[in-house]
Amino acid sequence: MTTSPDLTIVPTERAPESGHRKVADFQPSLLLGEHSMCSGCGEPVVLRILLETLQELGIVERSIGVVGHGCYGGFVTIMDVDVLQCLHGRAPSCATGIKRMRPDTAVFTIQGDGDMVSEGLQEVLHTAARGENVTAILLNNGVFGDTGGQQTAATVLGQRTKTSVEGRDPRTHGYPIPIADIIARLDGVGFVARAAVGTPGGVLQAKRMIRAAFESQLAGEGFSLVEVLTMCPTGWFISAPQGPGYMTESLEQAYPLGELRPRPGAGAVAGAGGKE
Amino acid sequence: MASGTLVIDVERCKGCELCVAACPPGVLTMSVEVNAMGYPYPRLHPGCTGCTACQLVCPDYVFEVYRADRDTTRRPAGAAAPTAPAEPPGGAG
Numbered sequence A: 001m002t003t004s005p006d007l008t009i010v011p012t013e014r015a016p017e018s019g020h021r022k023v024a025d026f027q028p029s030l031l032l033g034e035h036s037m038c039s040g041c042g043e044p045v046v047l048r049i050l051l052e053t054l055q056e057l058g059i060v061e062r063s064i065g066v067v068g069h070g071c072y073g074g075f076v077t078i079m080d081v082d083v084l085q086c087l088h089g090r091a092p093s094c095a096t097g098i099k100r101m102r103p104d105t106a107v108f109t110i111q112g113d114g115d116m117v118s119e120g121l122q123e124v125l126h127t128a129a130r131g132e133n134v135t136a137i138l139l140n141n142g143v144f145g146d147t148g149g150q151q152t153a154a155t156v157l158g159q160r161t162k163t164s165v166e167g168r169d170p171r172t173h174g175y176p177i178p179i180a181d182i183i184a185r186l187d188g189v190g191f192v193a194r195a196a197v198g199t200p201g202g203v204l205q206a207k208r209m210i211r212a213a214f215e216s217q218l219a220g221e222g223f224s225l226v227e228v229l230t231m232c233p234t235g236w237f238i239s240a241p242q243g244p245g246y247m248t249e250s251l252e253q254a255y256p257l258g259e260l261r262p263r264p265g266a267g268a269v270a271g272a273g274g275k276e
Numbered sequence B: 001m002a003s004g005t006l007v008i009d010v011e012r013c014k015g016c017e018l019c020v021a022a023c024p025p026g027v028l029t030m031s032v033e034v035n036a037m038g039y040p041y042p043r044l045h046p047g048c049t050g051c052t053a054c055q056l057v058c059p060d061y062v063f064e065v066y067r068a069d070r071d072t073t074r075r076p077a078g079a080a081a082p083t084a085p086a087e088p089p090g091g092a093g
Helices: A043-057 A071-077 A091-101 A113-119 A121-129 A179-184 A200-218 A240-249 B018-022 B053-057
Strands: A020-024 A063-067 A082-085 A106-112 A135-140 A189-196 A223-229 A258-261 B004-008 B028-034 B040-044 B063-068
Touching (some): A063 A071, A071 A106, A091 A113, A091 A121, A106 A200, A113 A121, A113 A135, A113 A179, A121 A179, A121 A223, A135 A200, A179 A189, A189 A200, B053 B063
Parallel strands (some): A063 A082, A106 A135, A135 A223, A189 A223
Antiparallel strands (some): B004 B063, B028 B040
């Protein structure tokens, strides 16, 4: 800082009358209402980029979302997309059924780590190994946020949760399951990547990966998974502004970001899509 | 003159401050006053580039971003966009 900042407050109550063009809307037009997530939650950010991706790919009319159980379950009532809500952890199996009956659709799941890795581990593994042509979006925050922040199978070592108050200890709680790394090794998988939405660059990267996952599905390359690390300040027992920093220090150390399995025959997706 | 500006829907804000940390020119601060839900909300100071970083990270969809048709500030081409993420390491799996 060479000069003191100008703290004049710019009026932001209404849109500028002329000389400006809108470059970013409040929320996607596919979102019908307001969500009730906590302050600083990362999940609505993923919901936004997911819906924007569906619109940008022009596949809204033939998209079917399959939603598991977690905080994001509240999204089913505000998403203007066909949605099926499944039993805890069973979204990949429901998605399998939908896709096999309606191969013309674009089927995606929204699951948390508690849903996918704890409750429904076998569902997602078998769906991936069968090479089902669906896209799974994993919102990984390392806790069962919906029930108050208990430990999941994806909680990283040392992470404090309601059921591991001294931090996850491998001698007592075992080790976390890096589900995306495991799935990336399976045959039948078209695309696997991991991003984090704590920073603007991370959000753009996540969006490019989600777009690549849908393009992989539309090209019939098999199962695609995008794991998105999301902030859960409530479940992490920290304040909302500390969320992205804590995520970098803990979750991102255990779950490195990037493409774990690039699309067959395709280079890195960076630059393939994203914000216009 | 700023080359971008925002519309801030303060009543939606839950005061997480992620936008303040994300703003590249650092022209957002949190209010002392609170909205109807009891949360402080961001306020814009001069210098916005319309880069959309705040809108990208905002979980509560508080921001609408406008960019001036003609830039009135001097900045390098492309500087308005948020820093692109590092190239993801390929072929780890």
